[in-house]
Amino acid sequence: MVLTLLGITVVAFLLREAIPGDPVEILLGKEGLFQPSPEEVRLFRTRFGLDRPLFVQYFRWLGDVLRGDLGRSFVTKRPVAQEIRERLPATLLLALAGFSFAVLIGLLGGVFLAFWSGSIVDHLVRVVTLLFRSMPTFFVAVVLITLLGERWRVFPTSGMGSWRHLVLPAVVSGSGFGILIMRLLRTNLLQVLGNDYILAARARGLSAWKVLLKHAFPNGFVSVLTMFGLYLGGILGGSPVVETIFAWPGAGRLLVQAIYGRDFPLLQAFVLVFGVTYVAMQMLVDVCYFFLNPQVRPGKRIV
Amino acid sequence: MHSFVHRRFFLVVLWSLLVFLLLVCSALAQERPEVIIAGHRDLVPGENDPYYTSTLLHVWEPLVTRDEEGWPAPMLAESWEVSEDGRVWTFHLRRGVLFQDLTPFNAEAVVANFERYRRISPANSPFYPFRIHETYPGLKEVTAIDEYTVRLTFEEPVPALPFLMVNFGSAMFSPRNFREDGFFNGFPIGTGPYRLVEHKKDEYCRLEPFEHYWGQKAISPIRVRVIPQAETRFSALKAEEIFGVIDIGALTPALAMELLKDERFAVEVSPSTIAHYLFMNGSRPPFDDVRLRKAVSLAIDREFIVRELYYGYGEVMGTILSPASPFSVPLPIEHDLAEARRLAKEVLGEKRVQVRFIFPSWSLERYPYKEQAEYIQSVLRELGIDAQIQILEGGAFNEAMKAGEYEIAMRNQGLPNAEPNTIFTWYVLSDGAGNVEYHLNFKDQEADALILQARREMDMEKRFQMYARVQEIAKEGYHWIPLFNNVDLLVYNKRLKGFRSLGKKYDVTLWEAYLE
Numbered sequence: 001m002v003l004t005l006l007g008i009t010v011v012a013f014l015l016r017e018a019i020p021g022d023p024v025e026i027l028l029g030k031e032g033l034f035q036p037s038p039e040e041v042r043l044f045r046t047r048f049g050l051d052r053p054l055f056v057q058y059f060r061w062l063g064d065v066l067r068g069d070l071g072r073s074f075v076t077k078r079p080v081a082q083e084i085r086e087r088l089p090a091t092l093l094l095a096l097a098g099f100s101f102a103v104l105i106g107l108l109g110g111v112f113l114a115f116w117s118g119s120i121v122d123h124l125v126r127v128v129t130l131l132f133r134s135m136p137t138f139f140v141a142v143v144l145i146t147l148l149g150e151r152w153r154v155f156p157t158s159g160m161g162s163w164r165h166l167v168l169p170a171v172v173s174g175s176g177f178g179i180l181i182m183r184l185l186r187t188n189l190l191q192v193l194g195n196d197y198i199l200a201a202r203a204r205g206l207s208a209w210k211v212l213l214k215h216a217f218p219n220g221f222v223s224v225l226t227m228f229g230l231y232l233g234g235i236l237g238g239s240p241v242v243e244t245i246f247a248w249p250g251a252g253r254l255l256v257q258a259i260y261g262r263d264f265p266l267l268q269a270f271v272l273v274f275g276v277t278y279v280a281m282q283m284l285v286d287v288c289y290f291f292l293n294p295q296v297r298p299g300k301r302i303v
Numbered sequence: 304m305h306s307f308v309h310r311r312f313f314l315v316v317l318w319s320l321l322v323f324l325l326l327v328c329s330a331l332a333q334e335r336p337e338v339i340i341a342g343h344r345d346l347v348p349g350e351n352d353p354y355y356t357s358t359l360l361h362v363w364e365p366l367v368t369r370d371e372e373g374w375p376a377p378m379l380a381e382s383w384e385v386s387e388d389g390r391v392w393t394f395h396l397r398r399g400v401l402f403q404d405l406t407p408f409n410a411e412a413v414v415a416n417f418e419r420y421r422r423i424s425p426a427n428s429p430f431y432p433f434r435i436h437e438t439y440p441g442l443k444e445v446t447a448i449d450e451y452t453v454r455l456t457f458e459e460p461v462p463a464l465p466f467l468m469v470n471f472g473s474a475m476f477s478p479r480n481f482r483e484d485g486f487f488n489g490f491p492i493g494t495g496p497y498r499l500v501e502h503k504k505d506e507y508c509r510l511e512p513f514e515h516y517w518g519q520k521a522i523s524p525i526r527v528r529v530i531p532q533a534e535t536r537f538s539a540l541k542a543e544e545i546f547g548v549i550d551i552g553a554l555t556p557a558l559a560m561e562l563l564k565d566e567r568f569a570v571e572v573s574p575s576t577i578a579h580y581l582f583m584n585g586s587r588p589p590f591d592d593v594r595l596r597k598a599v600s601l602a603i604d605r606e607f608i609v610r611e612l613y614y615g616y617g618e619v620m621g622t623i624l625s626p627a628s629p630f631s632v633p634l635p636i637e638h639d640l641a642e643a644r645r646l647a648k649e650v651l652g653e654k655r656v657q658v659r660f661i662f663p664s665w666s667l668e669r670y671p672y673k674e675q676a677e678y679i680q681s682v683l684r685e686l687g688i689d690a691q692i693q694i695l696e697g698g699a700f701n702e703a704m705k706a707g708e709y710e711i712a713m714r715n716q717g718l719p720n721a722e723p724n725t726i727f728t729w730y731v732l733s734d735g736a737g738n739v740e741y742h743l744n745f746k747d748q749e750a751d752a753l754i755l756q757a758r759r760e761m762d763m764e765k766r767f768q769m770y771a772r773v774q775e776i777a778k779e780g781y782h783w784i785p786l787f788n789n790v791d792l793l794v795y796n797k798r799l800k801g802f803r804s805l806g807k808k809y810d811v812t813l814w815e816a817y818l819e
Contacts (some may be wrong), residue, residue, distance in 0.1 A: 021698020040425045077351035141532055150538040157538040247530040249506040262698060265577055
């Protein structure tokens with residue numbers, strides 16, 4: 001665990017070496033529109049400690065991080081912790097809305113498709129969702145904005161404010177994952193429904209719905225839970241594409257700005273925060289697994 | 304009976320008049336609705352920026368601004384004069400001006416602002432970096448002569464000072480608005496027609512009219528939203544969530560044309576200080592030969608690019624200096640494919656060469672650079688040059704240019720101020736930073752001498768002639784090939800009245816804007 005976290009800090013720090021372009025030149029030169037003087041470049045490097053050897057910079061940064069100081073943004077000169085903190089509520093709101101939407105359509109759809117497996121509805125829904133999932137997020141977003149925002153004016157095209165502003169970005173960010181859950185759950189349920197204990201349950205005269213929900217669902221759901229972990233792990237990163245298209249002021253947009261502007265303190269903080277969150281979420285899922293799946297409990301043997 | 308009728312008629316008219324007056328008064332007393340517009344970036348970078356807001360928002364005003372033709376014009380400084388040796392500049396300030404905290408604007412405030420300039424310089428900004436040694440080279444002292452007169456004394460003559468001071472070069476804020484390090488201790492307190500009253504980073508800012516403004520007062524409160532994606536700005540305009548767009552790259556030409564098909568919309572064309580160029584790597588074959596560089600320039604039909612890719616919105620250029628500069632001279636725009644073929648054959652003979660043609664990915668958000676590059680690639684093929692187009696991320700693009708790992712680079716270039724010497728120093732001077740770093744390899748002794756002389760030339764006419772000659776020489780070098788000057792398309796809903804572009808001022812009349 002400690003090694004993983006240490007690895008994350010090294011990766012976060014070495015990003016500046018891996019990404020092409022000198023951050024000082026980019027920041028001061030504004031994409032080549034201006035010519036910073038050598039004196040200015042020197043001043044900037046000294047001010048942000050970029051003139052020191054790389055390992056010295058790393059250990060200084062690590063020391064600051066352990067003291068809770070993530071550094072200051074090259075661009076805004078504000079503490080990066082503050083920058084990220086300001087953006088997180090918007091990102092979390094969108095992520096949770098998207099996640100709720102995904103879970104809703106994923107679980108409901110999965111169960112219904114499994115129940116009506118092989119019917120025309122099953123085939124139709126699977127084809128439509130496959131098509132939907134194959135479309136790029138950008139395209140889906142533009143289509144929804146054009147139809148529901150611009151033409152019929154049901155929802156605002158962009159921005160943040162009321163619950164109505166949340167609908168389109170949540171649908172776009174959650175639909176892909178929702179469809180994934182739906183298809184995975186359907187497959188799992190159909191597999192589980194072929195087991196002997198399901199046959200036994202049916203033989204006891206239980207209704208088809210009861211068999212599906214009470215006996216098949218808990219087993220079919222376990223691997224879907226792993227997907228939840230993966231999705232929630234990346235939740236803080238937001239969705240840069242969705243946030244940019246819908247002008248949603250979240251962390252994803254800030255991340256994109258940090259990458260383009262080579263704002264390394266901000267970028268490093270993002271990688272660190274995301275990395276730690278990801279590890280934490282995976283641990284949380286492992287704990288849930290422990291309770292939901294008796295097979296993974298130590299000392300328990302299932303015959 | 305007759306008089307009774309008359310009296311009744313008189314009373315009816317009187318009552319009608321009273322009711323009418325009441326209606327008019329109540330209509331006037333009603334607050335104007337908020338005008339919502341949008342741009343692709345946040346125009347309020349905040350307290351650690353040298354200006355806090357863009358000049359477009361009119362929260363602050365400079366001592367010297369730019370008129371609609373691009374020349375320096377009075378703003379908070381009503382007039383100025385220079386000593387014969389060019390070392391002492393005296394500025395006469397506008398009277399009766401208040402900052403938004405109701406502090407009077409006077410010579411003392413100007414001196415405090417110059418002290419601040421020293422403390423914050425060099426300061427980075429998304430708009431223009433502030434560097435006191437570039438805007439005020441060799442500034443010795445700033446003295447308040449009387450309440451409304453300020454004197455700037457320099458070590459060397461600075462004949463072009465007002466050109467350097469336009470807009471971002473001389474922004475004025477209340478002396479009570481600064482922290483110890485010179486940056487802002489709260490929202491900006493300028494003298495402009497608008498006060499910044501709310502800001503949500505990367506979301507929106509709200510402006511309210513400043514009731515004690517010295518000039519024409521603003522009509523409506525304004526909300527400027529940040530909508531990064533051009534397609535979303537398009538939809539927001541269509542849905543009437545916003546009523547206009549501002550700032551550079553407000554809308555791509557294709558989207559603007561699409562909107563103009565809808566009769567609810569109109570466009571204001573704002574000439575930009577940004578022009579598009581080809582940078583030629585003159586430090587290695589094949590473009591170390593000026594004949595081949597000239598062939599490339601001759602082969603390109605600039606009119607075609609502007610007409611077909613920018614729907615006619617652009618100004619083709621024969622000179623390296625953007626027409627936004629008052630010193631730009633209209634040199635002939637050459638397009639001669641036969642001559643281009645002849646020159647290319649002279650250099651290459653029958654063989655074909657492969658070249659790397661790069662441009663930055665960020666340009667795709669604002670301009671149809673992919674199509675533009677493909678057109679240029681097609682004309683180069685006719686010269687025996689096979690160009691391989693590579694779209695590079697901004698940082699990688701800059702690195703490639705600096706490492707000289709390119710033959711042709713396409714990019715835009717802005718004018719940092721109204722004084723062209725800055726840009727000539729970068730790209731035309733033999734040891735100019737851009738010329739050397741980007742491997743343009745242009746060298747001309749006459750141009751070098753003219754650029755250095757012009758820095759001290761007091762006679763405006765002579766300076767104009769010098770700059771004209773520099774442009775002629777640079778053009779013949781074909782190391783930095785001009786294509787066309789950009790224009791910003793400020794599309795707006797016709798319900799938004801008073802929304803006008805101010806020519807080469809890079810500005811719109813926000814203070815006159817209101818919703819019908």
